[in-house]
Amino acid sequence: MEPTPRPLSPHLGIYRWQVQMVTSILHRLTGIALVFGSLMVLAGLFALAMGETSYTAFQHFSASPLGLILLVGWTWSLVFHACNGLRHLLQAAGVGFATVVFIRNSWLVIFVSLVLTILIWAWVIFGGAL
Template sequence: MAVTSGRPERPLSPHLQIYTPLVNMVMSIVHRITGAALYAGSLLLAWWLVAAATGPDSYNYFLSWCDTWLGKLVLLGYTWALMHHMIGGLRHFIWDSGYGYDLKTVDILSWGSLAASLVLTAAIWICVAMGVA
């Protein structure tokens, strides 16, 4: 039996130096991040509901917080996370139905989910600013 010294020769696992991030990989990661952000955003929703149930002073305090630049930024981020996660869910539903597996369609759906989430977020905030909602 031969004695080997040193480390055995093993194939190295590909890493970021070899793999370049594709749009569908990035959208998958962002989908998971937005899902986690929605958990935190649910606390904001709970605060709103508790403030509305508690009385006008609590509700006005909540509204005054939402009117600050930080509050608006958090609400904008929550809106985008909600829209992006919803569109990503529809993309996964299409894939679960057995469609859209060719690489061109994967790229179109991935870029489309990003674009649609941005457009929907902008449309919601424009409607709110105009008083349509």
Template sequence: MPQNARPLSPHLQIYRWPLSMALSILHRATGIALAVGLLLVVWLLFSLARGPQTFAVASAFCGSWFGLTLLFGWSWALFFHLCNGVRHLFWDAGKGFSIQRAKASGVVVVVASFVLTGLVWACVIAQGGAS
């Protein structure tokens, strides 16, 4: 077969990712995001231990629009990683491997992560913590 007649392999612009593959990649990405976001939580805890002035600076940052966006994203990553981890535990037990169940459990993971994040942030806002 001549070199110029070889078929091209599919590339990312035309290849359709299955939901399970996308969620697997997102699971890894949220694991990294959780590790990085933990630095913000540790900074808050250390600033709390150092005194009121230091905590006021950290609290002001976390209460800003940028800090709240980071905390919101971190909390969504936490719930997505948790829900998808439970899904993987079921897979480890040999449950839910059919294509239909894998798709359905993937949708449940995404919906549950947003619902849980929304519930937590509704409680935060109701307590006046994000104002």
């Protein structure tokens, strides 16, 4: 089939770097990462349903170096996707659309997502005593 001569989006190479673009791209990338993260949720539920042996194996994998790297990545992906998703929901409701606010909120999302990820993992590491 002949490709229809419709206008193409400008390619990334000719865009000047801006934070709104970064949050937009990261939203999709973290979304794709979280699709694979959902398989980890499924694996955990299945391990729990199958019994103690499989659940212990699941916990062992989660605590392995590979498991920890994946979980840290998925934690940040989830927190970022949630914060940025909230920003998108607010914008869909018409809040925060002015360019200045848009830029400020994009930086805020990046900052808050990093802080929350650190807090969550601080709890994972030090929370055992609580």
